[in-house]
Amino acid sequence: MMEIRLPRTDEAPAFFALVEANRARLKQWLHWLDDHVSLDDTRRHIDHFARLYETREAFHLGVFDAAQMCGMVSLQNIDWLNRKASLGYWLGEQWLGRGLMTQVCGTLIDYAFDELELNRLEILCATGNHRSKRIPQHFGFRLEGVMREAEWLYDHWVDQELHALLRRDWLNRPMAGLHDRTG
Ligand SMILES: CC(C)(COP(=O)(O)OP(=O)(O)OC[C@H]1O[C@@H](n2cnc3c(N)ncnc32)[C@H](O)[C@@H]1OP(=O)(O)O)[C@@H](O)C(=O)NCCC(=O)NCCS
Numbered sequence: 001m002m003e004i005r006l007p008r009t010d011e012a013p014a015f016f017a018l019v020e021a022n023r024a025r026l027k028q029w030l031h032w033l034d035d036h037v038s039l040d041d042t043r044r045h046i047d048h049f050a051r052l053y054e055t056r057e058a059f060h061l062g063v064f065d066a067a068q069m070c071g072m073v074s075l076q077n078i079d080w081l082n083r084k085a086s087l088g089y090w091l092g093e094q095w096l097g098r099g100l101m102t103q104v105c106g107t108l109i110d111y112a113f114d115e116l117e118l119n120r121l122e123i124l125c126a127t128g129n130h131r132s133k134r135i136p137q138h139f140g141f142r143l144e145g146v147m148r149e150a151e152w153l154y155d156h157w158v159d160q161e162l163h164a165l166l167r168r169d170w171l172n173r174p175m176a177g178l179h180d181r182t183g
Pocket residue numbers: 025026029030088089090091092095096097098099100101102103124125126129131132134181
């Protein structure tokens with residue numbers, strides 16, 4: 001069974017092991033790996049995620065498959081005034097290519113529009129991150145532009161594509177309510 005929830009402090013060793021095992025691959029696209037190099041860092045991040053959840057500033061949630069942590073999904077930069085947020089995600093190597101992140105993102109998009117009543121979701125993907133871009137494409141996000149040198153990744157700048165989905169587009173999509181693979 002798949003679960004999406006805050007990681008607990010007692011899960012820090014498994015969380016850290018997952019980051020360690022995937023560090024080199026994740027570093028290609030995610031900026032935070034050098035800020036997460038020890039078990040203490042993991043504990044600090046878990047506490048921080050819990051605080052952000054309480055204040056509703058951001059939801060950084062673990063993805064668990066059969067009780068094993070396999071990645072994370074985040075609703076971050078939540079702007080309650082303008083009812084928008086951005087979606088981030090990563091998975092451990094052994095869970096790639098199964099449609100797991102597509103399923104997780106479908107659930108979170110539903111939650112963001114239905115429960116949180118957000119109006120706009122953004123996904124920022126480096127222009128070269130083709131695998132990540134398939135997620136916004138799958139859910140009908142619109143490519144709104146390319147932001148040049150929008151992110152510093154360790155030793156170089158990357159251009160980012162801004163993909164966005166409005167609540168009304170999601171509610172009016174063909175086959176609303178079904179997370180099919182035909183879209
Ligand atoms: C981005 C990332 C999470 C995507 O992982 P993924 O395994 O490709 O994504 P999914 O779990 O949704 O799998 C999709 C693939 O699984 C396969 N699949 C198998 N069964 C499936 C199903 N029932 N439903 C959906 N996809 C299925 C498909 O081939 C699909 O590939 P396609 O989109 O080319 O058709 C992963 O590449 C990652 O962790 N990257 C590093 C971190 C990163 O770049 N994060 C994003 C920063 S913007």
